Amino acid sequence: MNLYHDYCLEDFVLDARFQQWVRYQQPVDVEFWNNYLTQHPHQTDEINRAKMVLSSVYRRFSSPISDSEIQLEIQKLVDKARAAKEHQVIEAVEETTPTPIFSLYSRWIWRVAAVVVLGLGLHFFLTRSPQSTYQQLTSGQELVEKINRTSSPQRIVLSDGSTVLLEPNAHISFPASFAKETRKVYLSGVAFFEVTKDAKRPFLVYANELVTKVLGTSFLVNAQEGAPKTIVEVREGRVSVFKTADIEAPQNLVGQESKGVVLTANQKLVFEQETNQLIKTLSETPQMVVNSEEVPNFSFSNTPVSEVLKTLEKTYQVDIIFDEELLSDCPLTATLTNQTLYEKLTIICEAIEAHYEVIDGQIVVHSKGCK
C-alpha cells in the first residue's frame, strides 16, 4: 500500500516523515525516501519542489544557538531546581516577599546557589583560639553586621546588588560598600547567596577556615555545624577555594592564586580541621557532564578497557589514570548504563582483576594486564 501515491507538494510538506527527512537527514529516512523516489519517478518533481519549500523554511527560521550555550542554561536550571528542593524552607519565605524569585532581574544577576554553614568546630575552637573564626576575621574592621534573631530567614541586599538570605541565628558581616578589588563577606551560620556578576571584583565567602571564590559557575559550600570537616563541592564550572590563612597572608590576593585549589566538575574539596589539610577528591556521586544526546549507551562488546575508560573520562569529565598499552589488551563485554561512575569502575575492575583508587581528584586504575 502506498500512502503517498497521490501526494502533491502541499501534502508532502505537511507530512511528518517527509519533514523529518528534509530537516534531519537521518539515514533511515534518507534510505526510505531515496527508495521511494526510485520506485515512483513520476513524483520526483513534486518531491523535489516540496523539499525545496521546506529547506527554505528551515533555513529562514533557524536561530543558531550552540550546544554549549544550551548546556549552560540547562545546568543553571538543574542547579536552581536542586537548590529549590534542598532549600524548600528558604524558598517558601522568598515566595512571600514582593520580589518574584525568578524575575527578569536575573539577567543581571549571576545566581550562585550556595549554602554556607559555619560550624564552630569544637576542636579548633578549644585548641587554637578563645574566639570564633568569625569573630577573629571581623574584629577591628568597619563592617555592617546583620544577625537574624527571628525564626524565619531574612533577606539582605548588599551594595553590589547581591542578596543574601540569612537563616535564623546566622551572622553576616560586610562593608557598607565593597572595596574596588574584592567583595568580601564573612559568615557564621547558614545563608543562601545570589551574587551579582562582576568579573573584576571576585566575590569571596569567608566561612570556617575556608574562603570560596567564585570563578565560573555554581557551587555548593557545606560545612556541617560542629563537624570537623568543611566541604566545597562543584557540579559544573569552576571555583577556587583557599585556606583563610593563605588568602590573608601579606601578599595580595592575586599573588596567592597558587595556594588555592581549583575545583572543576564533579570534584570536591574537604578541609580537615584536625590536620589543617585540604584534600581534593571526587564527588560521591559524580554526574555526567555532557548533553543528554551525547550520553554514550555504555554498552560494550569486546571493547578494550582502555577505550571504555576513555569513554568514562569524557562523559564524567574526570581524569582517569591507567596504562593504556596494558589495558588495550583487556577486552570488556558489559552494559553499564544504569550504574554510577563508581559502580561502573568496580564492574570493570572486577572483570579484569584490577582495582582503582581516587587520588587527588583523579581515578587511578591499577592492573597487571590481561595477557
Added chain:
Amino acid sequence: MSNPAQNPSEDAQLWNAFREGDENAFGQIAQKYYRSLFSYGAKFSKDREFIKDCLQDLFMELWDKRETLGDTDFVKFYLLKSLRRKIHRESLKQQWLTDEDELDFEAEDLGELSIEQQIIEVETNEALLQQLHRHLAELPKRQQEIIYLKFFENLDNESIAQVMSISRQAVANLLYRTLKELKEKM
C-alpha cells in the same frame, strides 16, 4: 540537532520522574525543548539574553508546577504558548511595546549556515532556494509564524490557533494560502 524520534515510553518515564521532583529529569526535559523554544523566542526579540532569561523563568515555573501537571502530550504546546505570552508581557513591562502592539514575528538575518543547513545546500538548487527565501521574508508576519509553528515545531492547526490566539479556521486558511503562494513562486 537532536534526533526527533523519541521513544514514547521513555518520554513518559522521564516526565513522571520530573513530576516526582527529579531535577536531572527536569534538565533532560528542558534540554529537549530548549533549542526549539529559543528559536521561537528569537523571532520576537533580537536580544538573546532576554530570551534566555524568559526561558529560565518559564522552565522554573514549570518546575514549581511539576506536581500539578498533566501528561506529557501538551508540554511543547504549553511551553510555546507560555513563552509567547511571557515575551509579550515582558516587552510591555520594558516598554518596547505598547498595549495595542502585537508581537512582531521576525526571522533574524542569516549568519553562517549550520551544518544541518549545509547538508541541505549541497542537495538543492541554491538559486531557487534563495528565491524562496526572499518570498518567505515578504510574507505577512502572521503567515510566517504559522509556517514556523507548522514546520519547525510540528504543531497541529488547533495548537497553532491557541498559541497565536486566532481561530483554527484562520490558521487553516492562512496555511493553505501561504503554501499556494510559495508554490506559485517556484
